[in-house]
Amino acid sequence: MSLLEVNDLRVSFRQDGQLTQAVKGVSFTVDRGETVALVGESGSGKSVTALSTVSLLAGSAEVEGSVTYDGQQMIGADEQRLQQVRGNDISFIFQEPMTSLNPLHTIEKQMAESLALHQGVVGSEARIRIIELLNKVGIRDPQDRLDSYPHQLSGGQRQRVMIAMALANKPDVLIADEPTTALDVTIQAQILELLAELQKSENMGMLFITHDLGIVRRIADRVCVMKDGEIVETGPTSEIFDNPQHPYTQKLLAAEPSGVPEPIASDAEVIAHTDGLRVWFPIQRGFLKRTVGHVKAVNDATISVRAGETLGIVGESGSGKTTLALALMRLISSDGGITYRDQDVRKWSTRELRRLRKDMQIVFQDPFGSLSPRMTCAQIIAEGLAIHNVDPHRAPRDLVVEVMQETGLDPAAMDRYPHEFSGGQRQRIAIARAMVLRPKLLVLDEPTSALDMTVQVQIVELLRNLQQKYGLAYLFISHDLKVVRAMSHQVLVMKQGDVVEMGPSEALFETPQTDYTRELIAAAG
Template sequence: MDAAPDARRTAVAVRDLRLALPEGGDRAYAVDGVSFDLVAGEILCLVGESGSGKSMCAHALMGLLPKAVRPAGGTIRLGDLDLAAQDEAGWRDTRGRRIAMIFQEPMTALNPLMRIGDQMAEMFEAHGLLTPRARRARVLALAEEVGLPEPGRIVRAYPHQLSGGQRQRAMIAMALALEPAILVADEPTTALDVTTQAQILGLIRALQARRNMAVLFITHDFGVVAEIADRVMVLRHGRVVEAGTAAAVLGRPQAAYTKALLAAVPSMDPPPRTPPGGLKAVEVAGLEKTYVTGGGWWRKPRRVEAARDVAFALHRGETLGLVGESGSGKSSVARLVMRLIEPDRGTVRLGDTDLTRLRGEALRRARSRIQMVFQDPFASLNPRRKVGRIIADGPMAHGVAEAEAMARARRLVDLVGLDAGALDRFPHEFSGGQRQRIGIARALALEPEVLVADEAVSALDVSVQAQVLALLEDLKQRLGLSMLFITHDLRVAAQICDRIAVMRRGEIVELKSAAGLFADPEHPYTRALLDAVPGRPRRAA
């Protein structure tokens, strides 16, 4: 299937691309017979779940395929040049000059030991362009073009000194440095909060239109597709299942798989819920936490208020959402509630127990009543232990006999929808969604009263995300759990939360029912967050 509308304006033509996987796997090809055109002045979105082949298509366009993946057929034509047949010397000349890439995670793509300006200037140096003085001037101009604040300061900073959005803008500046005709963006906004995401999407769209670039934009977020795409191509298992204009694919999908993906996108309309009440599982009052960093002989220390007079109650059987931008304090509040960090002042009550007063063994026993599901299960699961032991370790640490702990692990893997064979496998043998189920099982192993879920579904595809959200809701009902759910995704919050607290700069600025918040947001910051959700119609001024 070909997604090309007009070959006369084609910047890159991909025909029958095949990328072979090592023998012995689940399938022979990572990409199997894919054809599409990148057209000047348009954005083509590649959509699909993890493993669909969309990132492999991007890496093939950049000559950055993993060693285990080998070209097995097809052509990638950039004018008269067949990119698929280039040697490394040819790629060095093509990359940056004619085709450039924005990576998903700028913190890992940027060199932590080099200043941002030096990394941007390196693009010109690698191609033998401009004098050192001209490079510095061009770096400042690029920083201004992508909207970096205080460009003179930013170009002297290191990556860790910038916010996520600023690092992504720096990556975009590097990609645009040599004015390429084609831009490849691989999930460039996945890890960003909604307002920063909206800014980056607007920036890419504006730069693309100004420079008349062809853009290949890879994403699994249909809200982003609705916001930015001119055309859409849906991949599954390395093959194209549907392609067409954004309006046609989103509004009148033909393939069953496309319909299933669209159906899995969380709605912004909260389902009807019974208002919470009754006993309080967690009560937070006057919680405050300030981080102090830096400082020295000539510099004042930097103070960041992560929590300022935070107060809320989580009722038994309720899901309370904490939403806000990166740096709003929501994850710090979660860790304060868990007593993973110490508050400066305030109280956290777990039922009748004041957690802030506990120390030592008493705190360790109380922690069994409140457990956390982390954002990245692959990072939080011990890669050297089998799943059964990962789940059983918690109960065993609290005095449960090994036989009983393993029996509990068997019950839990069944409860979260995995087969018993999962107990004897290692975390790397599972998909992202399956690993998150293991993380949930581990959190439930101590039979807690409260679950704290910190961005527990933000890294998952929409269909897997829907499955994990349904699992959490089912477990909450069956086990009588209360849940503190931290997320920057307002669509997810709408579907799972009974009430939502909006955080900004360490403060809760609005707290009401999910239905009330989405129907009638009161605080300007809440309205700004809702308006920034990609694909959502903008609110009238």
């Protein structure tokens, strides 16, 4: 008998009197000491399946079939039994720890709550256990972190705290739902290694949910491929990767950004240039707020990007990638030289900078967070047209139709709101909003990290086509080195505010010159 058995699971959601089926007859098992990966694109039913195991779905869900843990039926079990199992026998790690951790409570308080609830461990005994757990998941000087709040920890540290909380009650089954998607490659590699070690030492069964097949190859024993609520293929990891049978599995495995960008003209114009750019944030202490030091976010960065060229910027969180781009765009103050098309823009007034705003646009990582939920797609895309007086002789709606077609969006959907689009479509709207102004430079800040692999490939192809058509200069910020390699002519590597290496993309990936760059490339697998 398997530790966790799911048989013919069917989940439907009732909304406005209509029933929508999200999971359609899914069956799989997880044994002790085994990692089973559930892979597929967004909306395929992966997370709904996982949440069904301990009845964590919304009240509108209708669940049929069988889910047994250690031989006991979970579907239809009473609330007392479910509370006993949740977080105790079956634990969860979610994608974004910042939304899973309580921002108002310290790390110690949140972890102590779980220990008191499930094991009756309180006081000094609980504190000793918490320090032991934080130490086990690789948090340095854990006793100094007990009074920290979630916002005072880095992304990697928060994810380690989530893992410590999940392991606090020594679960038999660990369900990890996209636990590394938002992390840098080096932190991602550390978290995967940590999960593998802990699973082995604790002999847990693990259900690992992801859309990243590179991770699956490294961590899973068996793979279940989901599409539209069904498992279309299942088998040992090596078999699925070496000899995929289903067309959808083949499509997923082939969905990896590849190739190289088109070469740029030898006489291409330099669009933007920085000379010894420096961004230091003062550390102020005391009643009089005296400056006692500086956070050196960017230190002496000299870069150039030409028309039709992509400069990839890579490095861990906090290395200064986004700060460098914001300083170049004059969105934050900095020291050092900044020129735009041979014009010194450091002393430009707010009025003069407005022209720069039109020519320099930015696309963010999370399109849902950067699109107003109260505006339609057409209103979002057209917002900048009136501000910058773009093509005043043409109707804004005509320009919106044109740019939507150009970015692969259906103009018939222009009056819909952001929540009515998929993640990939929302990212296309964000690109269309920038492109409608016909900019010369586009800053792309992690534009593909929250997207499925197949959608990533589409967005990379779209960006390449737009660059070729309009001779756009790109600053491409990412921790996904495969995407950076496929997009970039030049690559800049940053660490703790310093530029540690810069050079042509192919040369940098083939023969990295610094240990840090080699570490990044090795961590990306």
